[in-house]
Amino acid sequence: MNNILTEIFDSAVGSTYLGVCITIGVFSAVSLLASKIRNPIIRPLVNPLVCTLIILVGGMVLLNIPYEAYKPSGDIIAWFLTPATVSLAVPLYRQINVLKSNKLAILASVTAGSIASVVSIFIMCKLMKLPVNIHTSLSPKSVTTAIASSITEELGGIVACTVAAVLITGLLGAILVVPLKSLFRIRHDVSWGVACGTSGHAGGTATLIQINEVAGAMSSISITIAGIVSVVLVPIFVALY
Numbered sequence: 001m002n003n004i005l006t007e008i009f010d011s012a013v014g015s016t017y018l019g020v021c022i023t024i025g026v027f028s029a030v031s032l033l034a035s036k037i038r039n040p041i042i043r044p045l046v047n048p049l050v051c052t053l054i055i056l057v058g059g060m061v062l063l064n065i066p067y068e069a070y071k072p073s074g075d076i077i078a079w080f081l082t083p084a085t086v087s088l089a090v091p092l093y094r095q096i097n098v099l100k101s102n103k104l105a106i107l108a109s110v111t112a113g114s115i116a117s118v119v120s121i122f123i124m125c126k127l128m129k130l131p132v133n134i135h136t137s138l139s140p141k142s143v144t145t146a147i148a149s150s151i152t153e154e155l156g157g158i159v160a161c162t163v164a165a166v167l168i169t170g171l172l173g174a175i176l177v178v179p180l181k182s183l184f185r186i187r188h189d190v191s192w193g194v195a196c197g198t199s200g201h202a203g204g205t206a207t208l209i210q211i212n213e214v215a216g217a218m219s220s221i222s223i224t225i226a227g228i229v230s231v232v233l234v235p236i237f238v239a240l241y
Helices: 002-013 016-036 048-062 067-079 081-086 089-094 096-101 103-128 132-138 145-155 159-183 189-208 213-240
Strands: none
Touching: 016 048, 016 067, 048 067, 048 159, 048 189, 067 081, 081 145, 081 189, 089 096, 089 213, 096 103, 096 213, 103 132, 103 189, 103 213, 132 145, 132 159, 132 213, 145 159, 145 213, 159 189, 189 213
């Protein structure tokens, strides 16, 4: 009986689609729980992205499931990242008039934010005397995974390090997008969206777009602009390092 149960468990663990279903199920359950919480302090802590990650990793550690067993499921979920990012064009289209009215301010703000991100990484890496490949890997942390990974790979950095930095940045953006608005008393939705998209990329945008469509739309266009600016800036600062 124990051998049969072990075989069933091993087969289940090795099932790609089971991993996908569990991930979607956990995310849906946490999202439902988060929607029921009204406390402004507790709600940001019950972030579906962060909680799903903690639950999945914790479960794999407790059950001694290797990452290689889950990776095919993760690859399937990651495949949806591109169409999900493209779908952000829908709220942007709805807010096209807001974009046209603020295009210069948005362009200037995202460019300034991208410069601040790259320069801050440059300075911190210099102060800590980190090797150039680490600096290269961390520099594109504030853009989406696809762009950041391409930049790092092209410049000879460590892609895994870049993915981890981008993930942490996105998770922090998702958690802090609402509290920071209150802390800095941001009242303009366009400003809120630009700040989120420039620094928190898709992670922050995914949270913001559920709260405020105008801010979410501005955040989505900011992701694109930040990616373009970073493609130009990062190689320059890597060469200067």
